[in-house]
Amino acid sequence: MKGVVAAGHPETAEAGAVMLRAGGNAVDAALAAMMTAFTAEPWLTSLGAGGYMLVGTPDGEDVLLDFFVSTAGCGREDEPHADLVGVDVSFGDAVQVFHVGAASCGAYGLPAGICEAHRRWARLPLADLVVPGVRAARDGVVVNAQQAYVAEILDGIAATSPEGRAMLQVDGRPPREGEVHAQPELADALERLAAEGAAPFYTGDVAAAVCAFVGARDGLLGPEDLANYEPVVREPVRAAYRGREVVTNPPPSAGGILIASALEELDAEPGPPPLPRLVAALQHAQERRTPEFLDRLGSTTHVSVLDGEGLACSVTCSNGSGSAVIVPGTGLHLNNMMGEQDLSPLGFFAHPPGRRLPSMMSPTLVRRDGEVEVVVGSAGSNRIRSAIIQVVSRIVDDGLDPAAALLAPRVHWEDGVVYCEPGLDPAALAALEAEDRELSFFRALNLFFGGAQCVARAPDGTLLGAGDPRRGGVAVAVPG
DSSP, X not given: OOEEEEESSHXXXXXXXXXXXXXXXXXXXXXXXXXXXXXXXXTTOOTBOEXXXXXXXXXXXXXXXXXXXXXXXXXXXXXXXXXXXXXXXXOSSOEEEEEESGGGXXXXXXXXXXXXXXXXXXXXXXXXXXHHHHHHHHHOEXXXXXXXXXXXXXXXXXXXXXXXXXXHOBTTBOOOTTOEEOOHHHHHHHHHHHHHOSHHHHTSHXXXXXXXXXXXXXOSOOHHHXXXXXXXXXXXXXXXXXXXXXXXXXTTOSHHHHHHHHHHHHHTSOSSOOXXXXXXXXXXXXXXXXXXXXXXXOOOEEEEEEETTSOEEEEEEEBTBOOSOEETTTTEEBOOGGGOGGGOTTOTTOSOTTOBOOOOOOOEEEEETTEEEEEEEEESTTHHHHHHHHHHHHHHTTOOOHHHHHHSOOEXXXXXXXXXXXXXXXXXHHHHHHTTOEEEEOSSOOGGGOEEEEEEEOTTSOEEEEEOGGGTOEEEEEOO
């Protein structure tokens, strides 16, 4: 096989598959998929977002490229800024508050991250990799059921600005399944990225337009924040689990450390973890997010790729919930990461300017005897780590293939409550109730529990993949 691509939308996955068919590698496929997701999954990711890419080579080298959002406000620490705008987002069985507006926008990393990843690992020209994304942005993508649901629950955010209403609504309402979403200015931006690189977005006219637009709305993002931004290469975190090596996102990201600690806790006892043990490990991981932990550290979409030569790429990108700050003429919908409560547990604007925010995003690889066995990552804010831990356990402990592992019901512990999807074993739930756990039940699988995308190598060497049904994810296998 030439490889397998798993992503959160059929158009996204197919864009990656096109590059594998053209002779590209896993990173080529991931980059093409990422840029197509800007239009196919426009409420979740954008060129104004941030992310992380974990690349694993056949010879055992693993590298984490950090192009996540940095705190804005360099050189403007004492200046006043606009208030964050709170918007309630209902997942049906749970409500979360997201904070948006100009004050929520941090220094974006996608343009720089795309160019750096391409320089380091890609095989095909960047001009070729942007083609699917440009076509999607210019011609439009048909909104599917899952993206229509995302548009509906995030519509309160789109409604907070004229630009949000113009780009993310249709006749004053969220787009419906079957309607077409296009972003022609994004198409122009991607073509310019391929032709000129990242410079215009950080020190050129695009950066100037962004800073002027945000500044006019009393946001903190300014020229110094963008001019100082650069991707950072990091050594991944590693943890032992069932005789395997789990490789994931290191500090200043918070997610990888918490995933590693939870898996090591579960690894202390053999066999698939019973539900009470799993919940306890999830709880202990969350409780490690103390002020001291954050001092050490300093919504979303995911793509997983494993190619036939053994190169693995796991990349998670996020616009948060989006800020509804869409800069005319640039193709940029800016992130709201400075307004994401999950990234600022000690309070908004507590991080100094220029620091990477401590995201939960955790692109992850599992190696068995040195060979990449699983490539996985997830969207879902604080639920990212819960989703990844459970997918890894179900593949490694239970022997499930990626499709079955993603379909299995999940739990998530937060603030003393165990959130539960339907289909969990009644005896296991009874065991949780016997511990006096507070349980909150969802009526169906829900993107609240993340949107994991996974590819894996079966014991016979076959490459398998699956996309999370909670997010309309799919996998595309490319035969040799």
